[in-house]
Amino acid sequence: MSFTNRLTETSKSYLSKLFGRGPVKPGEAYGAPGVGNSMGISIFTSIALIFLWWFITHMGWIRPLFLPSPEAVIAKFVDIWGEEFSGATLWGHIKASLFRVFGAFFLACITAIPIGIAMGVNRIFRGIFDPPIEFYRPIPPLGYLPLTIIWLGIEDTQKITLIFLAVFAPMALSARAGVRSVTIEQIQMAYSSGASRAQVIWHVILKGAMPEILTGMRIGIGFGWTTLVAAEMVAAEAGIGHMVLSAAEFLVTDVVIMGIIVIGAIAYTFDLLMRFVERKVVPWKGKM
Amino acid sequence: MSKLDLKNVTVIYPPPTKDTEEVHALENINLTIEGNDFVVALGASGCGKTTLLNVMAGFIQPSGGDVLLDANPIKGPGADRGVVFQQHALLPWLNVIDNASFGLMLQKKNPAERKKIASKYLKLVGLDEFLNHFPYQLSGGMQQRVGLARALSSDPAIMLMDEPLGALDALTREVMQELVLDIWNETKKMVFFITHSVDEAIFVATRLIVMSPRPGRIIKSYNLDFNLRFFKNRDARQVKSLPEFLAVRQEVLDIIHGDEIRIDQG
Numbered sequence: 001m002s003f004t005n006r007l008t009e010t011s012k013s014y015l016s017k018l019f020g021r022g023p024v025k026p027g028e029a030y031g032a033p034g035v036g037n038s039m040g041i042s043i044f045t046s047i048a049l050i051f052l053w054w055f056i057t058h059m060g061w062i063r064p065l066f067l068p069s070p071e072a073v074i075a076k077f078v079d080i081w082g083e084e085f086s087g088a089t090l091w092g093h094i095k096a097s098l099f100r101v102f103g104a105f106f107l108a109c110i111t112a113i114p115i116g117i118a119m120g121v122n123r124i125f126r127g128i129f130d131p132p133i134e135f136y137r138p139i140p141p142l143g144y145l146p147l148t149i150i151w152l153g154i155e156d157t158q159k160i161t162l163i164f165l166a167v168f169a170p171m172a173l174s175a176r177a178g179v180r181s182v183t184i185e186q187i188q189m190a191y192s193s194g195a196s197r198a199q200v201i202w203h204v205i206l207k208g209a210m211p212e213i214l215t216g217m218r219i220g221i222g223f224g225w226t227t228l229v230a231a232e233m234v235a236a237e238a239g240i241g242h243m244v245l246s247a248a249e250f251l252v253t254d255v256v257i258m259g260i261i262v263i264g265a266i267a268y269t270f271d272l273l274m275r276f277v278e279r280k281v282v283p284w285k286g287k288m
Numbered sequence: 289m290s291k292l293d294l295k296n297v298t299v300i301y302p303p304p305t306k307d308t309e310e311v312h313a314l315e316n317i318n319l320t321i322e323g324n325d326f327v328v329a330l331g332a333s334g335c336g337k338t339t340l341l342n343v344m345a346g347f348i349q350p351s352g353g354d355v356l357l358d359a360n361p362i363k364g365p366g367a368d369r370g371v372v373f374q375q376h377a378l379l380p381w382l383n384v385i386d387n388a389s390f391g392l393m394l395q396k397k398n399p400a401e402r403k404k405i406a407s408k409y410l411k412l413v414g415l416d417e418f419l420n421h422f423p424y425q426l427s428g429g430m431q432q433r434v435g436l437a438r439a440l441s442s443d444p445a446i447m448l449m450d451e452p453l454g455a456l457d458a459l460t461r462e463v464m465q466e467l468v469l470d471i472w473n474e475t476k477k478m479v480f481f482i483t484h485s486v487d488e489a490i491f492v493a494t495r496l497i498v499m500s501p502r503p504g505r506i507i508k509s510y511n512l513d514f515n516l517r518f519f520k521n522r523d524a525r526q527v528k529s530l531p532e533f534l535a536v537r538q539e540v541l542d543i544i545h546g547d548e549i550r551i552d553q554g
């Protein structure tokens with residue numbers, strides 16, 4: 001068989017794996033969408049993107065002002081780690097932002113989860129909290145940012161409040177939806193085992209809602225990171241979002257890109273951590 | 289000896305849609321379950337079997353009539369009536385022994401005692417080697433066994449079983465019928481058991497009530513002893529092919545079939 005023949009054969013077999021309708025090997029489910037491990041491909045994509053970035057900047061196709069090279073960004077990272085940029089070192093910026101995002105996240109956890117559960121199990125709570133949450137939820141945080149400044153000033157209280165509001169709604173609604181995922185049989189089982197209403201809520205509903213609550217926490221913290229830059233837009237002294245915005249004012253593009261990568265890396269790391277927690281806390285998720 | 293008494297129990301559901309009439313799910317049901325009774329309710333869908341069980345469990349307040357457990361009116365669900373559901377209703381975050389001892393945990397029994405009682409019933413249902421498994425690691429039949437052990441562990445006066453074997457495959461179902469009978473024989477509890485299967489009903493019942501819909505009522509009642517014959521030779525297939533068994537089966541099928549014709553003709 002000639003080389004070209006073999007090449008077309010191989011590519012045919014790969015194509016048939018991607019799009020084909022042939023029977024599957026024993027142990028696989030026919031027609032299951034998207035089966036298989038994608039880790040290798042993901043690593044390849046990441047490396048390819050970085051290479052593309054490196055290649056474009058080194059060929060001089062884009063001026064460094066618009067897109068600095070990967071090495072320049074790394075060099076900047078090392079620089080700012082020790083040296084102040086726009087009021088703080090990189091670690092100082094990261095600390096300020098982490099405090100705001102996780103402070104807001106923590107406050108949302110201790111308020112949104114109980115309120116969401118209460119909305120799920122009690123019509124009075126649902127009646128009270130449904131209109132305000134559903135009303136403010138679709139408004140972009142930038143829309144009510146000015147109001148938070150008028151009411152709360154420009155200190156961390158205002159910034160944490162803004163992020164808190166962004167995190168609160170998705171977490172409360174997830175907890176509320178989680179209540180629904182408990183089956184009526186499980187609840188009746190508990191009552192007929194002698195449970196009080198409080199015991200049913202604690203031992204059955206709250207635990208049954210855990211998968212949705214954890215998903216809500218992941219979605220919520222995502223909104224938190226999204227809102228961070230908006231929160232640090234006005235009169236911040238430190239913070240990753242503040243660092244990126246002031247770098248952009250002076251066209252220090254390498255700091256802008258570095259800041260974006262740092263936010264992305266922290267958010268992604270935390271999400272991986274949450275997925276790990278999910279596997280530990282709700283190992284039954286999707287199995288029953 | 290416990291006694292569950294239903295006197296003239298009527299349950300009327302509100303009209304499902306605007307232009308329809310209210311639904312008489314149960315009308316003047318009189319039923320006494322006592323001592324070692326194994327009462328089986330048989331009938332087509334919508335004949336009020338599950339409503340009847342829900343009334344006994346305390347989930348539904350009857351529109352009329354009295355439900356008395358040892359002369360005390362039933363005022364809601366409680367641990368003195370163990371319910372086994374068609375879907376197992378286990379808690380997926382608890383392992384087998386914690387699921388089985390869930391009721392005892394609610395009643396604040398100490399952990400050692402919980403474990404002792406739950407292990408006893410899990411042994412009875414043949415799951416003593418699966419104490420630390422989680423429900424999703426078990427087959428449907430095994431999940432239902434955990435449900436049985438859980439209902440038994442509170443030591444209820446009566447076991448209320450709503451099609452407990454309905455979701456199982458035919459072979460598992462036969463094994464489970466024998467298991468339910470053994471448990472009944474061992475614990476001497478009253479049982480109220482709902483099924484769609486005529487064979488199953490005749491095999492396990494000491495009293496079989498055949499129900500009919502619109503309005504839901506008892507149209508025929510049999511006193512049977514095929515379960516006791518099973519204990520003598522432990523050959524379920526032999527019992528199920530006895531001429532007396534087949535005769536009852538034929539009669540019950542005739543009743544249900546005739547009833548369906550009545551309903552179809554409105």
